[in-house]
Every structure is written in structure tokens, then in C-alpha cells.
Amino acid sequence: MSLTPLLPPALPFFVYGTLRPGEPNHDHFLRGRTAAEEPALLQGAALYDGPGYPYVVEEPGIVRGDLVTARPEEYGALLVALDHLEEYVPGDPRNLYERVEREVVREADGTPVRAWTYVAAPAVAEGLRRHGSRIATGDWLALR
Incomplete structure (x- = not known):
């Protein structure tokens, strides 16, 4: 029996704010x-x-x-970094955001894709x- 913690699936991320290209946290x-x-x-x-x-x-x-x-070689570190940025801790009632798996649609061709995104707790x-x-x-970006 393995005691290795379960890792979340390696999904892409849907970003909508300061992580978008040209925004402060992207780079x-x-x-x-x-x-x-x-x-x-x-x-x-x-x-x-x-705010x-x-x-x-x-x-x-x-x-x-x-x-x-x-x-692929960056996924684990990026997941940790984004959870830290969003101050997300699984199960913590003080979270401002929750990381959830949702379906998003590629604008180019309408293809649905499962992705992680951070929604308001x-x-x-x-x-x-x-x-x-x-x-x-x-x-x-329309506000910028």
C-alpha cells in the first residue's frame, strides 16, 4: 500500500486576470x-x-x-506557484479562491478542454x- 499523496491531474490552466499576457504576473x-x-x-x-x-x-x-x-517538466512547480499566488490551500475555509476543474472552450476552434481555474471561494x-x-x-483586459 502506497502512502504517496494523490496528485491532481495535470490539466492546463484557465487564467483571466493578472496572469494573462501583458499583465503583471504573466512574466x-x-x-x-x-x-x-x-x-x-x-x-x-x-x-x-x-482590489x-x-x-x-x-x-x-x-x-x-x-x-x-x-x-511537462514545469507542471508541478507551476501548480505550486499558482496555488501560492492565489493563496489557495486545499480545504482551508480562509481561501479567497478555490482551484476547480472546469470546461473551457478554445476561441480558435470551439474545442472544449478541461482546465484548472481559480474561482471566488x-x-x-x-x-x-x-x-x-x-x-x-x-x-x-477590456478594463486596462
Whole structure:
């Protein structure tokens, strides 16, 4: 019997804010670690403006972002780095974001792809629905 912890599947990442090309965290976290980056859409989600970064809230809407495929040798380190950036700890009730597996659609050809994305944790999402500023276009870059 192995006591090795279960690793999450090596999925691409759907990014929609400061990790998108041209945004401040892209070069710091993604440069040199990706095999592909391509425009994609997340359906069943809305984008809310946060304090210098956005939040995805799961509700009717579409969010524009990028599907980022890590180079295989970089995947583990990138997963750890992105979890740290988003202050995500599995099962921690203090999380601002939750890392979830969702289907996104490549804009180029409409192909659906399973990907990790970071969505607002339940308490954060509730606060945003009540008092937040929804980004009508679903595109963080449109605000820049």
C-alpha cells in the first residue's frame, strides 16, 4: 500500500486576470514555463473587479481568458506557484479562491478542454454578488 499523496491531474490552466499576457504576473509566473497559451472562454461564470485583480464567480455569464498549457517538466512547480499566488490551500475555509476543474472552450476552434481555474471561494462570491462590481464584458483586459 502506497502512502504517496494523490496528485491532481495535470490539466492546463484557465487564467483571466493578472496572469494573462501583458499583465503583471504573466512574466513572473508563466514566462518560460508554458508550451502553449491561447484565447479561451469560460461559460457559466461572471467576472468581478477586485482590489487590483479580478474574481470569477460561478453564475450565468462568460469570462474571456487564456488557456495555458504548462511544459511537462514545469507542471508541478507551476501548480505550486499558482496555488501560492492565489493563496489557495486545499480545504482551508480562509481561501479567497478555490482551484476547480472546469470546461473551457478554445476561441480558435470551439474545442472544449478541461482546465484548472481559480474561482471566488463561497464567502467571497456571496460578498461580490451583493456588493461587487461585475465586469460586463467578462474581459479583464477590456478594463486596462
